[in-house]
Amino acid sequence: MTAREATLARIRAAIGDAPAVPAIPRNYRVRGDLEAGAAADLFAQRVAEYRAAVHHTDPDGIPALIATILASAGDTRAVVPTGLPADWLSEVPSSVSVCTDDGGMTTEHLDAVDVVVTGCAVAIAETGTVVLDAAPDQGRRIITLLPDHHICVVSVDRIVVTVPEGLHRLDPTRPLTMISGPSATSDIELTRVEGVHGPRNLDVIIATAGRTALVRDRSWLVP
Amino acid sequence: MALFVTCLVDTLFPDVGRATVAVLERLGCEVVFPVEQTCCGQAHINTGYHRDAVGLVQKFVTTFEDFEAIVAPSGSCIGSIRHQHSMIAEKAGDGELAARARAVGARAFELSEYLVDQLGITDVGAAYPHTVAYHPTCHSLRALGVGAKPLTLLRSVRGLQLIELPNGDQCCGFGGTFAVKSADTSVAMLTDKMADVLSTGAEVCAASDSSCLMHIGGGLSRLQAGVRTVHLAEILAATEDAAP
Amino acid sequence: MSDAPAPTAPIHAPAGVGMLRGARTFPEAARQALGDPQLRHNLGHATATIREKRANVVAEVADWAELRNAGQAIKSATMATLDEQLVRLEHQVTAAGGVVHWASDADSANEIVARLVRETGSREVVKVKSMATQEIGLNNALAQAGIDAYETDLAELIVQLGDDLPSHILVPAIHRNRAEIRNLFLRAIPGIDPGLTDNPSALAAAARRHLRQRFLSAKVAVSGANFAVAETGTLCVVESEGNGRMCLTLPDTLITVMGIEKVVPSWRDLEVFLQLLPRSSTGERMNPYTSLWTGVHRGDGPRAVHLVLLDNGRTSVLADQVGRDALNCIRCSACLNVCPVYQRTGGHAYGSVYPGPIGAILSPQLTGIEHNASLPYASTLCGACYDVCPVKIDIPSILVHLRAQDVEVKRARRDVPTPEAIAMAAAAWTMTDDRRWSRAQRSSRLARLVGRRRNKARGLIRSLPGPLAAWTVARDAPRPPAETFREWWARERGRDGQRR
Incomplete structure (x- = not known):
């Protein structure tokens, strides 16, 4: 008998022939009852509480805002995923070198990069969470991990209020990373300090819907 | 209404x-x-000792099942009657006793529950001109969910000044045989409980379980701390004519 | 051959491997911990901090009770269909390019992982914090196979560098304060800046520098999993520091060791647990990072993905209809932080990788009660653990259930009953008859003479004989009164007090 068969046999013997399977009471809150503006405000507030920097703009302001954030951080080497709207980097000065990761950048190369700029799949207001799903505007998981600074553009149409709403919008078969503030630890005296292995600086740009809604069309996800 | 006085109160x-x-x-x-x-x-x-307990459950159920209500001055005994007696009977394979135990358990009340919920009384007409810190006791608080009922009763007592006990919801460390089996841990918990009691400056530490009070009182007595332990019932029984 | 157990018989976690059994009983180990004032201060400070944080973030969730009910039901439904869920999980992980392995016990799981590492040609692995791999003693087993395992979670790093043992589920180094951690880093990390301060941010930065190159060059990672979704084959790791993301993303090979009880049936179930877990655990609305992966994602992350499904005594827990709820645990550690016993003794006293109230019900069931007989008694049954448990495990009731199991095992094993068993049987015999009981009460007044060094004026006894001496170590005992309640009643209310 293989370990598989033996384990399954032990489980069946343990639970017996007719185990009672309780119904799942799903009367918890699934939908948030906030309108879009209030959801974005709540998201901004909750993200900021985890010491991420929060910025607001309309879609036309994204390029200037990105350039400003890069300059104030002193970033000189940036990486972006292939599907990032090209105009987002249109105001980045030539002193900043920008690499587009086509899946071929090495670990060493990415480790030498200062900053990554991405979009996001979903943002959850109540928990201040952005979720990346490796779509073309977000890229491979590694590019948002090794640079010490992550600039994440969140279009308001991506913001939901609750965790259930957020998970409902995601495709579980994609590689998913849920991010709530910069990396942190509570391992010393259970006191939270920001900044360990993941990016130590997180800037979140909340962009009003509009032009970005078009580039965010996710119909390609449907097989 | 039947009084279940508890073996501890009866004897000690x-x-x-x-x-x-x-x-x-x-x-x-x-x-x-x-x-x-x-x-x-x-x-x-x-x-x-669940097998040994079957006879005691049987005895309790037989003694009390004809009464409409059973009242005890102990949160932990009522907790056991309400939540454990039927389990003991089931385990012994006595479904009939379990059903009777469940029925009796549903009519058994800790004193403050009986006064506030069943009688609907919050002012029992007591007078007790002392400062009191109230320890809510774990079983009253969590197994029975009596909540603020004892405090509500105490607030109506003439002359009584209630002082909030810091970390009141923390266990005193009694825990039945735990107090002897894990005596060191029990005493460590007691030490912190006594420090909280003393920090209130109250004359009296009150609770609704004589077992916890025996433990806290035994410690305070050993310290000669000058703080008395008094059962909730004793405070509620005190009147202006005969304030202890 | 004839006495080989039936293949379906429950098996316990084997002795001699892993970390589920302590060398001493709980009271013995607790005594030592209680004598360490620095430890008690560290624990008191840390648990008070996290209790307040948890209470605040739980209070803001209006539907917390409904989420707990759902969490409890999902877990119970999972256990009732565990075989089916694991087969679904295996199918989906395999379909997504992963490889599923089954391990009946710790030795078998360790052997599988060591073989998988050897097959990569690598002699070292980076590890994400995982209770399952601690439970089976994987690091030791890998060392014996010539493979170095590097813990990357900050607290696990602190424990590993100090050659220490974990003492908390979430924060294994909770027993250490910042000054102790600074001294450890200065001693154990080669090339560290000697000017390192004990500021937690500085200590975290030192860990980052120390592990960075390790992450970048690692070929194999070992992780646990918080959840595995049977419906989709998705695995989930919940973390804070980013060391998890590093391990799950950078190496070529990822080996996940997961207890079989961690499976959940559907993707939708995560919407419950991803709310319950962070708030109960670190007291945050959401932990910084949650990673979810389904098999191999081409061009993104590891190219070889393994899942080791671990029994190691879990099926014997499942076979106990009362005790099986311990398998519902999502390892948040809220019960540790509120436990008045844990707060004072710390985790080492429990002798297992699972300390605190959940450990007191889980460890004895995984090993068999004979091997952790003192743990079910390591509680006052105060119920604080049950109140905070996000999946509503009735820990006090299971403790009582296991105490009864222990009594029965001892009863069956010993020819001569213990003094406690005799006392309990005698008391029960006396108390099942009220006439015997009232006679006993009268004779117990002899106890008035038993108490030595009694304080007559205050009616107290300073010293009791026999096993009750432990009571009077720090507590006076009440002296039996001149008249019991029933004697007073008979005297005052003789007529009502007639036997009916």
Whole structure:
């Protein structure tokens, strides 16, 4: 008998022939009852509480805002995923070198990069969470991990209020990373300090819907 | 209404039983003390002697099942009666006893529950001109969910000044046989509880369980801290004519 | 051959491997911990901090009770269909390019992982914090196979560098304060800046520098999993520091060791647990990072993905209809932080990788009660653990259930009953008859003479004989009164007090 068969046999013997399977009471809150503006405000507030920097703009302001954030951080080497709207980097000065990761950048190369700029799949207001799903505007998981600074553009149409709403919008078969503030630890005296292995600086740009809604069309996800 | 005085109060703290009778009779209750009563078996059950406890459950159910209500001055005994007796009977394969135990358990009340929920009384007409810190006790708080009922009763007592006990919801460290089996840990918990009691500056530390009070009181006495431990029933029984 | 157990018989976690059994009983180990004032201060400070944080973030969730009910039901439904869920999980992980392995016990799981590492040609692995791999003693087993395992979670790093043992589920180094951690880093990390301060941010930065190159060059990672979704084959790791993301993303090979009880049936179930877990655990609305992966994602992350499904005594827990709820645990550690016993003794006293109230019900069931007989008694049954448990495990009731199991095992094993058993049987015999009981009460007044050094004026006894001496170490005992309640009642209310 293989370990598989033996384990399954032990489980069946343990639970017996007719185990009672309780119904799942799903009367918890699934939908948030906030309108879009209030959801974005709540998201901004909750993200900021985890010491991420929060910025607001309309879609036309994204390029200037990105350039400003890069300059104030002193970033000189940036990486972006292939599907990032090209105009987002249109105001980045030539002193900043920008690499587009086509899946071929090495670990060493990415480790030498200062900053990554991405979009996001979903943002959850109540928990201040952005979720990346490796779509073309977000890229491979590694590019948002090794640079010490992550600039994440969140279009308001991506913001939901609750965790259930957020998970409902995601495709579980994609590689998913849920991010709530910069990396942190509570391992010393259970006191939270920001900044360990993941990016130590997180800037979140909340962009009003509009032009970005078009580039965010996710119909390609449907097989 | 039947009084279940508990074996501990019966044997070691009869004044608590007399006070319980005094409060209930003052409020017009007809108190019956079925002399067949002994012990709820809580110590046996919580120490793992479930087979030995079956006879005690049987005894308790037989003694009390004819009464409309059963009142005890102990949150932990009522907790055992309400939540454990039927389990003990089921385990012994006695479904009939389990059903009777469930029915009796549903009519068994800790004193403050009975006064506030069943009688609807929050002012029992007591007077007790002392400063009091109240320890809510784990079983009253969590197994029974009596919440603020004891405090509500105490707030209506004339002359009584209630002082909030810091970390009140923390266990005092008694835990039945735990107090002897894990005596070091028990005493460490007691030490912190006593420090919290002393920090209030109150004259009296009160609770609704004589077992916790025996533990806290035993520690305070050893320290000669000058703080008395008094059962909730004794405070509620005190009047202006006969304030202790 | 004839006495080989039936293949379906429950098996316990084997002795001699892993970390589920302590060398001493709980009271013995607790005594030592209680004598360490620095430890008690560290624990008191840390648990008070996290209790307040948890209470605040739980209070803001209006539907917390409904989420707990759902969490409890999902877990119970999972256990009732565990075989089916694991087969679904295996199918989906395999379909997504992963490889599923089954391990009946710790030795078998360790052997599988060591073989998988050897097959990569690598002699070292980076590890994400995982209770399952601690439970089976994987690091030791890998060392014996010539493979170095590097813990990357900050607290696990602190424990590993100090050659220490974990003492908390979430924060294994909770027993250490910042000054102790600074001294450890200065001693154990080669090339560290000697000017390192004990500021937690500085200590975290030192860990980052120390592990960075390790992450970048690692070929194999070992992780646990918080959840595995049977419906989709998705695995989930919940973390804070980013060391998890590093391990799950950078190496070529990822080996996940997961207890079989961690499976959940549907993707939708995560919407419950991803709310319950962070708030109960670190007291945050959401932990910084949650990674979810389904098999191999081409061009993104590891190219070889393994899942080791671990029994190691879990099926014997499942076979106990009362005790099986311990398998519902999502390892948040809220019960540790509120436990008045844990707060004072710390985790080492429990002798298992699972300390605190959940450990007191889980460890004895995984090993068999004989091997952790003192743990079910390591509680006052105060119920604080049950109140905070996000999946509503009735820990006090299971403790009482296991105490009864222990009593029965001892009863069956010993020819001569213990003094406690005799006392309990005698008390029960006396108390099942009220006449015997009232006679016993009268004779117990002899106890008035038993108490030595009694304080007559205050009616107290300073010293009791026999096993009750432990009571009077720090507590006076009440002296039996001159008259019991029932004697008073008979005297005052003789007529009512007649036997009916």
